[in-house]
Amino acid sequence: MRRPNKYLLILLATVTAYVLFEYYRPKPLDWTPTYENDDKIPFGTKVLYELLPGIMQQSSVKTVRLPVYNFLTETKPAGRSNYVIICRDFNADGNDLKQLLPYVRSGNTVFISAYGMPDSLGAVLGFKADVKEPNEADSTLRQNFANPELVKSRGYNFFHDDGRNFLLIQKAKYITVLGRNARKEPVFIRVQYGKGQFFIHNLPLAFTNYYLLSPKTSDYAFKALSYLPARPTYWDEYQKQGRFDEEQQSIFRYIRSQPALNWAYYLVVFGLIFYAIFAGKRTQRIIPVIDPPQNTSLDFVKTVGRLYFQQGDHDNLARKKIQYFLTELRERYGLNTTVLDKEFTETLAQKSGTPLSETDELVRLLRSAQKSISLSEYDLLTLNAAIERFKHLI
Incomplete structure (x- = not known):
């Protein structure tokens, strides 16, 4: 069972004692x-x-x-x-x-x-x-x-x-x-x-x-x-x-008209104010620190990529890399990535703001990788370096 708040008990006892004292003490002639x-x-x-x-x-x-x-x-x-x-x-x-x-x-x-x-x-x-x-x-x-x-x-x-x-x-x-x-x-x-x-x-x-x-x-x-x-x-x-x-007359008007009740009213008001200021601080629960939610998508991608790399499945990893990169170009620049031709290269260079030579080299590697039957570790590293270089330029 929760114990009664000692500050409220002290306030209640003080008000009661004051009202009784004012009520029973000899009244001076007004x-x-x-x-x-x-x-x-x-x-x-x-x-x-x-x-x-x-x-x-x-x-x-x-x-x-x-x-x-x-x-x-x-x-x-x-x-x-x-x-x-x-x-x-x-x-x-x-x-x-x-x-x-x-x-x-x-x-x-x-x-x-x-x-x-x-x-x-x-x-x-x-x-x-x-x-x-x-x-x-x-x-x-x-x-x-x-x-x-x-x-x-x-x-x-x-x-x-x-x-x-x-x-x-x-x-x-x-x-x-x-x-x-x-x-x-x-x-x-x-x-x-x-x-x-x-x-x-x-x-x-x-x-x-x-x-x-x-x-x-x-x-x-x-x-x-x-x-x-x-x-x-x-x-x-x-x-x-x-x-x-x-x-x-309302109850409040009557209280204000009686000196003893009027002082008791002020005592209660100021007592509650002091209680809210001092007791409220002492009984407030500690607010727990909640860490902000983390974006684990990048960690997931790194983990999956590390798994493919350790298994030596370079061809599969390279083709997924190409697939995700082309998806990103479609969502960001609204490009049609079905045909990677000269028109696609020029449009990508204009929209991304990258040099045409760098863009042309990247698109050439992408076309070559799509046509290859199997991609080696060297091909994967070359393709990844070209994609990262392109992302760094935009």
């Missing part, structure tokens, strides 16, 4: 701001997503996993609705805005909370999402609402935010400031657009799990969302997770 609605980490939005139906007085909130353009052109929401977008940066191209603006103009509401906003949207609505220089960062900066009924006496501090982001108002006619920071800079505005309205918020961190569960900031998100009318609401996840939800 502070990555994902804003995803299925993340329980501090800066996910699972808490808000689960509470949103109650805030909107709806049985459920529909999750959108399509670009704005695709969703609004393919779905065509019935009746007026809310569209909530909470992400790190709101990325919308011209096609998205061509659908989003008419959606709001017809009486719907869009709530966007993001640090980055497209300049094209700001140019239409009259604002710009600006950011201060790094040396002006202030994690103690407090936020508050402009509405006296929503104001908190000491304000709200989201200390994981550096306080550099704010909104610069360029067209104040249709814009209402709903929230400012301690520097009196707008961070939350309402823009009337046609029959609907945009709510632009510049601090998405305020809607994450950490600040919704913190007693000091838990009511901020609910106060901000209280401006939205109670109607069917769509929650955008495309800006954060793309098109595919958990049921649509």
Whole structure:
């Protein structure tokens, strides 16, 4: 029975040990701001997503996993609705805005909370999402609402935010400031657009799990969302997770999304590469050296000729020599060797490129040998020398 390859066993044991170690070791707290609605980490939005139906007085909130353009052109929401977008940066191209603006103009509401906003949207609505220089960062900066009924006496501090982001108002006619920071800079505005309205918020961190569960900031998100009318609401996840939800994700996509499995995947790939490089060389069989096939025809002819010569059958050997030589002339030059006359001699000299005198001497010996009743050893040697001399000249 063949023994298992020790390199594969070592690789398998290493991968298994690493996966078990990553699975059972204490998981460090992940502070990555994902804003995803299925993340329980501090800066996910699972808490808000689960509470949103109650805030909107709806049985459920529909999750959108399509670009704005695709969703609004393919779905065509019935009746007026809310569209909530909470992400790190709101990325919308011209096609998205061509659908989003008419959606709001017809009486719907869009709530966007993001640090980055497209300049094209700001140019239409009259604002710009600006950011201060790094040396002006202030994690103690407090936020508050402009509405006296929503104001908190000491304000709200989201200390994981550096306080550099704010909104610069360029067209104040249709814009209402709903929230400012301690520097009196707008961070939350309402823009009337046609029959609907945009709510632009510049601090998405305020809607994450950490600040919704913190007693000091838990009511901020609910106060901000209280401006939205109670109607069917769509929650955008495309800006954060793309098109595919958990049921649509492939096994490979899931492996790449899990750090432990992702590292195990790389470990397997590189392990197989090293195995192919090093183990493959050691186990490769030696390629045997095979001698090329030899042409034994010449040896056979020599053997037969030696046999005739030793037996003294010079006449038979000479006539076979003539026969093979004439066959060679027919195949090589296409000559008729039935009659060895003057015409044959001249044609052979022209085609072979040999002197006519040498050719004439050779043909004369061939004719003489064919007419002889018996050929002696001398005749054989003379004829062989003439044939070899002719072959040497061509």
